[in-house]
Amino acid sequence: MKTKGLASVDYLLFLMFFLPNTIWAQLDFKFQPRAKEKGAFRFFEPKAEGISPINLFFLAKFSELMYLERMEYQLRYIENDYQPLDSIPDSEWIKQHAAVNDDNFEEAFKLRFAHLFDYPQQLTGMKKEQPPQIKSSFHFMRKMAYLGGKKDQGLDPELMIVNTPRAVILIYRGTDKVEENEWSEWKGTDFRIQLVQAGGFLINTKVHKGFWQSFDLIRDELMSTLQQTEFKHKPIWITGHSLGGAMAIISAAYLKSAGLPVQNVYTFAAPRTIGNKKFAEKVEQLLPNKIHRFEYYLDPVSILWVPGYTNCGKRHWFDAEDLGNYQLHKNVRERYTPISPFKFNRHPFRDKRTVGELRLQKEMENAWLPALPIRSWYHNPQFYVKACYEQLTEEQKKVLPGVDDSFPYLYFGGKSGMPGSK
Numbered sequence: 001m002k003t004k005g006l007a008s009v010d011y012l013l014f015l016m017f018f019l020p021n022t023i024w025a026q027l028d029f030k031f032q033p034r035a036k037e038k039g040a041f042r043f044f045e046p047k048a049e050g051i052s053p054i055n056l057f058f059l060a061k062f063s064e065l066m067y068l069e070r071m072e073y074q075l076r077y078i079e080n081d082y083q084p085l086d087s088i089p090d091s092e093w094i095k096q097h098a099a100v101n102d103d104n105f106e107e108a109f110k111l112r113f114a115h116l117f118d119y120p121q122q123l124t125g126m127k128k129e130q131p132p133q134i135k136s137s138f139h140f141m142r143k144m145a146y147l148g149g150k151k152d153q154g155l156d157p158e159l160m161i162v163n164t165p166r167a168v169i170l171i172y173r174g175t176d177k178v179e180e181n182e183w184s185e186w187k188g189t190d191f192r193i194q195l196v197q198a199g200g201f202l203i204n205t206k207v208h209k210g211f212w213q214s215f216d217l218i219r220d221e222l223m224s225t226l227q228q229t230e231f232k233h234k235p236i237w238i239t240g241h242s243l244g245g246a247m248a249i250i251s252a253a254y255l256k257s258a259g260l261p262v263q264n265v266y267t268f269a270a271p272r273t274i275g276n277k278k279f280a281e282k283v284e285q286l287l288p289n290k291i292h293r294f295e296y297y298l299d300p301v302s303i304l305w306v307p308g309y310t311n312c313g314k315r316h317w318f319d320a321e322d323l324g325n326y327q328l329h330k331n332v333r334e335r336y337t338p339i340s341p342f343k344f345n346r347h348p349f350r351d352k353r354t355v356g357e358l359r360l361q362k363e364m365e366n367a368w369l370p371a372l373p374i375r376s377w378y379h380n381p382q383f384y385v386k387a388c389y390e391q392l393t394e395e396q397k398k399v400l401p402g403v404d405d406s407f408p409y410l411y412f413g414g415k416s417g418m419p420g421s422k
Contacts, residue, residue: 026107027100027107027108027111029075034082039115039117040399041058043396043400044164044167046166046237049264050292051266051330053388053392054400060239060387062162065113066171068176069091069094071109072094074404075108075111077404102158105140106140109138114138116401136163137230138161138162139161140161141158141221142159143157145217147188151178151184153184154185155210156189159172159218167234170239174244174381190210192210193209195208195209195275195276195309196212199216200219201254202254205276205278208275212250226255235262236261238255238262238265240267240268241267242271242301245270246271249291250274252283252287262290264292268294269294269381271304272302272334274309274312275312277310293315294317294318295316296320297320297378298320298372298374299379300374300375303372315333316328316331316332318384319364320363323359329364332364332365333365336365338368344361382405386403
């Protein structure tokens with residue numbers, strides 16, 4: 001009986017690790033990509049400095065679809081000929097009926113985006129003597145750990161690595177549930193805000209404890225992956241939304257200090273609590289003008305701050321959709337909390353649309369939370385995709401994919417039709 005049991009276990013292991021596209025990981029979404037999406041990544045600018053609107057839009061689009069429920073909805077949406085799915089009542093329904101999960105997420109990401117990277121070599125600008133890379137490769141990296149064995153406190157970093165002929169793209173996922181626990185990563189990663197000594201190449205700097213321990217779980221695997229021959233000497237672009245943005249900044253500093261060619265970092269809705277003054281100085285030394293933090297309007301995650309932390313990189317701010325048509329204000333100063341809560345409220349009874357510069361100053365710079373109309377939905381990554389799209393020229397919009405305005409639910413769930421829900 002014991003031998004028979006072991007044989008059964010061996011057979012299951014064989015099925016799990018040696019059979020491609022296992023039954024439980026197989027996705028069956030079928031769709032025809034829009035013409036403008038096919039080969040669109042050929043317009044990506046791998047050696048760009050500062051802010052490239054084209055690169056910004058691509059990275060925002062990738063960052064949004066790192067979330068399982070968003071990828072699930074969009075695959076259903078494009079399978080439905082790019083039409084909204086009225087049969088889906090809310091976000092919770094997606095979570096309960098999803099085909100996309102962490103086990104098949106690499107397959108899902110490739111299904112959604114592989115055609116963007118599929119274009120003839122002569123369009124890449126590569127020198128003829130370089131060996132062709134016909135297809136881009138995708139690698140999803142994930143490690144999970146519980147603190148003290150408690151499932152309500154988890155570390156759960158997720159990273160998609162896309163290796164293209166001209167660049168390597170690293171995309172971090174933001175906070176999500178760990179297995180079935182909605183708050184595990186919040187409590188085990190995000191809320192552990194004490195500063196701790198960073199390790200390895202970032203020694204003598206201090207960083208957010210939860211963020212560092214999350215990065216540390218995948219640090220060795222990430223380094224060994226990027227040191228493989230097929231990744232070497234290509235510029236590395238790093239991005240992520242929310243927690244993913246914090247992970248992007250920490251990993252960028254670490255990889256650059258290890259001698260890897262980090263080209264640029266674009267984060268969306270990243271928290272300000274990443275490292276201390278020495279860490280910020282180290283980042284500026286290693287990556288001058290290469291860390292770009294993009295914030296939308298009154299996104300609460302980008303406003304919160306804790307003493308002991310120093311902001312790093314350059315801050316860029318998108319005005320609200322309805323008030324400022326997503327106008328991008330570049331290199332704005334960091335938010336601050338004035339001594340008086342009335343500093344930004346000299347015209348409390350006037351229409352916000354007529355206040356002009358006072359409104360902009362208040363909403364762009366103020367960190368006095370009681371004076372701001374904070375709403376969780378401003379953290380929705382779809383706002384960032386739309387805002388980045390509006391930075392493109394009309395000529396660029398003609399050849400690049402558009403915005404898939406396909407997720408009609410709030411970031412934290414809820415019914416469609418509410419403010420900020422699209």
